[in-house]
Amino acid sequence: MSEFRWGILGTGSIAKAFANDLSFAEGHLVAAVGSRSIETAQRFSDQFGGIPFGSYQSLVEQDLDGVYVATPHPFHCTNTLLALENGKPVLCEKPFSVNSKESAAMIAKAKEKNLLLVEAMWSRFLPHYRLVRELIQQGALGEIKFLYADHGQYLPAERHPRLHLPELAGGALLDLGIYPISLSYLIFGKPTKTTARASFTELGVDESTSMIFEYDKNRQANLHTTLSIKTPCTATIIGTKATLEIHGSFYTPTSMSLKHANGEVINYPKEYLGHGLREQAVEFAKLVREGKKESELMTLSDSQSIMETMDEIRKQIGLAYPFEN
Numbered sequence: 001m002s003e004f005r006w007g008i009l010g011t012g013s014i015a016k017a018f019a020n021d022l023s024f025a026e027g028h029l030v031a032a033v034g035s036r037s038i039e040t041a042q043r044f045s046d047q048f049g050g051i052p053f054g055s056y057q058s059l060v061e062q063d064l065d066g067v068y069v070a071t072p073h074p075f076h077c078t079n080t081l082l083a084l085e086n087g088k089p090v091l092c093e094k095p096f097s098v099n100s101k102e103s104a105a106m107i108a109k110a111k112e113k114n115l116l117l118v119e120a121m122w123s124r125f126l127p128h129y130r131l132v133r134e135l136i137q138q139g140a141l142g143e144i145k146f147l148y149a150d151h152g153q154y155l156p157a158e159r160h161p162r163l164h165l166p167e168l169a170g171g172a173l174l175d176l177g178i179y180p181i182s183l184s185y186l187i188f189g190k191p192t193k194t195t196a197r198a199s200f201t202e203l204g205v206d207e208s209t210s211m212i213f214e215y216d217k218n219r220q221a222n223l224h225t226t227l228s229i230k231t232p233c234t235a236t237i238i239g240t241k242a243t244l245e246i247h248g249s250f251y252t253p254t255s256m257s258l259k260h261a262n263g264e265v266i267n268y269p270k271e272y273l274g275h276g277l278r279e280q281a282v283e284f285a286k287l288v289r290e291g292k293k294e295s296e297l298m299t300l301s302d303s304q305s306i307m308e309t310m311d312e313i314r315k316q317i318g319l320a321y322p323f324e325n
């Protein structure tokens with residue numbers, strides 16, 4: 001089988017991590033890289049390969065099997081539309097967009113062009129998330145009543161300006177909170193009611209956000225995110241038969257324990273080697289070759305619904321971005 005030819009759009013930290021992880025996946029090639037400057041594209045190319053291009057437009061015009069969009073959130077929509085318009089399937093970084101209006105436009109364009117579009121919520125493609133799905137489907141936890149999950153990192157403004165700037169859609173919610181939110185969707189689907197409270201940084205983005213998602217049958221998810229301190233980053237899924245603990249950091253390759261009500265414990269050690277970003281690439285290439293237009297592991301309806309829920313949270317906590325006015 002010929003190599004899957006990736007075009008990398010944007011050359012920041014996650015683009016580098018993705019390209020590096022691709023080098024551990026057989027049959028994947030960084031064929032081209034696009035940056036706003038040719039010098040930056042050249043530096044990326046020197047390290048990871050691929051023909052460098054000094055604009056995103058030139059990148060998407062190349063002969064590629066897929067484009068990976070790795071720019072800050074406010075550009076996900078524009079960059080994804082550009083690649084789709086030029087006939088390229090797209091793997092777009094999380095959060096899928098800044099708001100549900102943008103995500104709807106991205107999905108509509110993918111459907112219009114009949115092209116694959118997937119949110120790069122990489123955790124969904126990891127082996128332990130597949131196991132979480134299997135255990136739930138097998139009924140190993142019984143009826144699931146609660147989820148507790150947090151994602152907190154110490155990301156000071158001096159070292160992580162993107163996370164703090166309103167013009168780059170900064171804040172904990174969109175960057176980090178998306179992980180517990182995406183996990184809650186995997187387990188319970190769309191909440192019937194959402195309640196959120198937040199504290200803000202001086203620059204006006206959410207520093208910490210706490211969320212309660214409610215579902216039918218009195219089920220709940222309690223979720224938390226912050227960019228001011230490292231938190232355990234664990235997830236606990238509590239069912240009537242057993243509790244599944246996903247150890248920190250729950251959204252990366254990690255170990256798990258299934259604790260039965262009768263005291264029996266089954267441990268699932270971490271066996272995965274590497275970062276884990278390549279799993280989404282492997283799945284994406286498979287879907288392109290099969291002619292699929294979306295991934296069952298990260299559906300477009302989940303991506304859209306998650307953006308709608310984040311819109312609602314932002315409304316409740318008063319998190320607005322200047323470019324949305």
Ligand SMILES: NC(=O)c1ccc[n+]([C@@H]2O[C@H](COP(=O)([O-])OP(=O)(O)OC[C@H]3O[C@@H](n4cnc5c(N)ncnc54)[C@H](OP(=O)(O)O)[C@@H]3O)[C@@H](O)[C@H]2O)c1
Pocket residue numbers: 010011012013014015034035036037040041070071072073075093094095120122162174175
């Ligand atoms: N999956 C994960 O684990 C993970 C981890 C971190 C981030 N992310 C997501 O990936 C996206 C990028 O994050 P990152 O940490 O890689 O960001 P970053 O290091 O700041 O890089 C973003 C890149 O986007 C391009 N860009 C285009 N317009 C820009 C602008 N106005 N300002 C700054 N950069 C601009 C730049 O590439 P050029 O100069 O080459 O054009 C820049 O290098 C975010 O949406 C984030 O949520 C995902």
